[in-house]
Every structure is written in structure tokens, then in C-alpha cells.
Amino acid sequence: MPHRIEDLLFQEVASQLSEAVLITDADAKITWGNRAFLRLSGYKLKECCGKHPSVLLQGKSTNPETVEAIRQSIDNGLYLRTEILSYHKKGHPYWAFISIAPITADSGERTGFIVIEHDTTSEHIQVESMEKQMVEVYGALLSSDQAQRPPLSPSTHLRAAKLKHRNSFPTHI
Structure with a gap:
């Protein structure tokens, strides 16, 4: 052909x-x-x-x-x-x-x-939203009464810090 x-x-x-x-x-x-x-x-x-x-x-x-x-x-x-x-x-x-x-x-x-x-934009937006929610939950855990919360491992602190300070995908799409 x-x-x-x-x-x-x-x-x-x-x-x-x-x-x-x-x-x-x-x-x-x-x-x-x-x-x-x-x-x-x-x-x-x-x-x-x-x-x-x-x-x-x-x-x-x-x-x-x-x-x-x-x-x-x-x-x-x-x-x-x-x-x-x-x-x-x-x-x-x-x-x-x-x-x-x-x-x-x-x-x-x-x-x-x-x-x-x-x-893959929608997937990135979903991940960004979940990461933001995780940071908020982590922040709430840290601010709650220490006697009432479960102990948090150092790796949990590190992961949350990375999520909080990571470069974000532009959310104005």
C-alpha cells in the first residue's frame, strides 16, 4: 500500500x-x-x-x-x-x-x-486535595490534647512536613 x-x-x-x-x-x-x-x-x-x-x-x-x-x-x-x-x-x-x-x-x-x-490534570488536582487534607488532619492532631492523641512517629512528622512545604500544582485551573 x-x-x-x-x-x-x-x-x-x-x-x-x-x-x-x-x-x-x-x-x-x-x-x-x-x-x-x-x-x-x-x-x-x-x-x-x-x-x-x-x-x-x-x-x-x-x-x-x-x-x-x-x-x-x-x-x-x-x-x-x-x-x-x-x-x-x-x-x-x-x-x-x-x-x-x-x-x-x-x-x-x-x-x-x-x-x-x-x-492527567484531574489526577494531580485530586492528589493535591488529598495532600492538603492530610496536612490539615495532621495539624489538627498536633493541636489536640497530647494526652488524648496517639503517639506520632518521626516518619509521620517528616511526611507531613514534606507535604506541607512541597511545591503545589497551580490550583487555578
């Missing part, structure tokens, strides 16, 4: 997926994105094409180590799965678990990459 027909079939299937799908060329510039990607990122396809995803999606709180891991994966044509804090066109952050895989021609030449994104 000619590659053009395969490409069209792939795009038709990928356009129906609920996961965000992005295709890039060998230089990691966007050539195509499905509706789920356009909805998640807030961009129109014509705004994305020819640009690196990093230019559109990374922002002030995106982890530089994650960005470097992605860059290394692309430079070396390697598969990568990671989670990243990305930004919608309007500026609000969202978490995404991404899988990046190289696309190779029959000759073995790398022709691009496919990126699949799963929005």
Missing part, C-alpha cells in the same frame, strides 16, 4: 481517538495534530504546523529536567514516556503523560515522531 494511503488511514483513525496525538517531522516540527490535541492545547492546526511543541506548550513551571529528557530522546531517536506540565494557548497549565516514539521509513531513516498525550 502506498505510504500516502497509509498516512491518510492513520490520520483518520488517530482523529477519532480521545488521546491527544501529534505528528512531527524529523526536526520535531509539528506536521499534524488530532482534534483531541487541538482541544487540549487550545491551538488550531494551522497555528501549530511548522513549530516545535516546546515553543507552544512549555511555560514557567515546566520542569527543565523533563524538557532535557525529551530533547535527548528526540536527538537520539529514542522512545520516551514521561509526565510534563504543559500550557494551553490561553496560558493555563495542564499535566500530560506523554509517549514519544520515532517514526522510521522502510530504509531505517527517521522521518519524524509521534507523540501521544494523556491529560
Whole structure:
């Protein structure tokens, strides 16, 4: 089957997926994105094409180590799965678990990459809420009458302190 027909079939299937799908060329510039990607990122396809995803999606709180891991994966044509804090066109952050895989021609030449994104923002918000509740419960335990409360281990104190002072996910989503 000619590659053009395969490409069209792939795009038709990928356009129906609920996961965000992005295709890039060998230089990691966007050539195509499905509706789920356009909805998640807030961009129109014509705004994305020819640009690196990093230019559109990374922002002030995106982890530089994650960005470097992605860059290394692309430079070396390697598969990568990671989670990243990305930004919608309007500026609000969202978490995404991404899988990046190289696309190779029959000759073995790398022709691009496919990126699949799963929005994990709601999971992050739930974890943040549970951690906040744990800190509140811990605080209430500490302020209660010492004779009435069970003894707290040093590891409990340490875990609560880490939760209390940890960098929080932006809650203004």
C-alpha cells in the first residue's frame, strides 16, 4: 500500500481517538495534530504546523529536567514516556503523560515522531486535595490534647512536613 494511503488511514483513525496525538517531522516540527490535541492545547492546526511543541506548550513551571529528557530522546531517536506540565494557548497549565516514539521509513531513516498525550490534570488536582487534607488532619492532631492523641512517629512528622512545604500544582485551573 502506498505510504500516502497509509498516512491518510492513520490520520483518520488517530482523529477519532480521545488521546491527544501529534505528528512531527524529523526536526520535531509539528506536521499534524488530532482534534483531541487541538482541544487540549487550545491551538488550531494551522497555528501549530511548522513549530516545535516546546515553543507552544512549555511555560514557567515546566520542569527543565523533563524538557532535557525529551530533547535527548528526540536527538537520539529514542522512545520516551514521561509526565510534563504543559500550557494551553490561553496560558493555563495542564499535566500530560506523554509517549514519544520515532517514526522510521522502510530504509531505517527517521522521518519524524509521534507523540501521544494523556491529560492527567484531574489526577494531580485530586492528589493535591488529598495532600492538603492530610496536612490539615495532621495539624489538627498536633493541636489536640497530647494526652488524648496517639503517639506520632518521626516518619509521620517528616511526611507531613514534606507535604506541607512541597511545591503545589497551580490550583487555578
